[in-house]
Amino acid sequence: MKKYLLILxxxxxxxxxxxxxxxxxxxxxxxxxxxxxxxxxxxxxAAGATSFPFNxxxxxxxxxxxxxxxSFAGQLLNYDQTLANAVTSGLxxxxxxxxxxxxxxxxxxxxxxxxxxxxxxxxxxPDLSRFRVFQKNKLLxxxxxxxxxxxxxxxxxxxxxxxLGY
Numbered sequence: 001m002k003k004y005l006l007i008l009x010x011x012x013x014x015x016x017x018x019x020x021x022x023x024x025x026x027x028x029x030x031x032x033x034x035x036x037x038x039x040x041x042x043x044x045x046a047a048g049a050t051s052f053p054f055n056x057x058x059x060x061x062x063x064x065x066x067x068x069x070x071s072f073a074g075q076l077l078n079y080d081q082t083l084a085n086a087v088t089s090g091l092x093x094x095x096x097x098x099x100x101x102x103x104x105x106x107x108x109x110x111x112x113x114x115x116x117x118x119x120x121x122x123x124x125x126p127d128l129s130r131f132r133v134f135q136k137n138k139l140l141x142x143x144x145x146x147x148x149x150x151x152x153x154x155x156x157x158x159x160x161x162x163x164l165g166y
Contacts, residue, residue, distance in 0.1 A: 028091040028105040030163055031141060032060045038155030041101070044094040052092070060093035060103075073106055076142065077117055078124055086113035097152025101145040103160075108138045132157055136164040 034043055044059055052059065054071050063069065073087035074080075091105035108114040118135035121142065125131060131144035141160050145153045 028062055028089055028107050028139065031091060031103065031105050031160065032062060032093065033095075033103075033156070033159065034060060037095070038152065038159050040097050040151035040155055042096040042152075044096050044100065052094075054092070056092055060091060062089065062091045064089040072104075076104055076106065077120060080117075080120060083108075083113060083117050083120065086110065095152055095156065097145070097150040099145050099147050099150050099153075101143065101150065101153050101156065103156060104142045104144075106140045108140065111137050114138050114140050134160050134164055134166070136166075139164070 033041070037043060052061070053075075054068055069087050069090050070084055072090040072092065073084040076090075077083045077087075086109050087106045088109055089107045091103070093103040093105075095101040095103065106114075106117065108117065114135050114137065117140050118133055121133045121140075125133075129148060130146060131142060132148070134141040134143070141164075143153065143156055143160065147153065148157075
């Protein structure tokens, strides 16, 4: 009996130790590229901006403030208040490449809400020539630009996919 138990423990240790761990413990803060910008990207200067939406005073801006989250998520999710109420934090970040590029992130209270938001954004915006949407677990990241061939857009897209484990 002991022999079989030891074999079982050894098999489980080897199997669990070599299995690729799923993306699970992540937050929107991992998508702030302030000190690690991809090639071809510059962080848009908050000082040079005449104004950011939602009274944002910094770039990037990450917040779980309910007032910000409700307004930001509501607009990003086409005013679907049920989904907006499921958002726990939001990320606003703007970059300069060949064109302006926005990275918006939402963290939801459940994976189901994030998946529903992903479907909503993709169905409401079927033309992928201006944006990409990435969703994994409770996170949803939207990247937009007027030109998705912009080297900064391509680099940010690749960095997001790597962090999400695509």
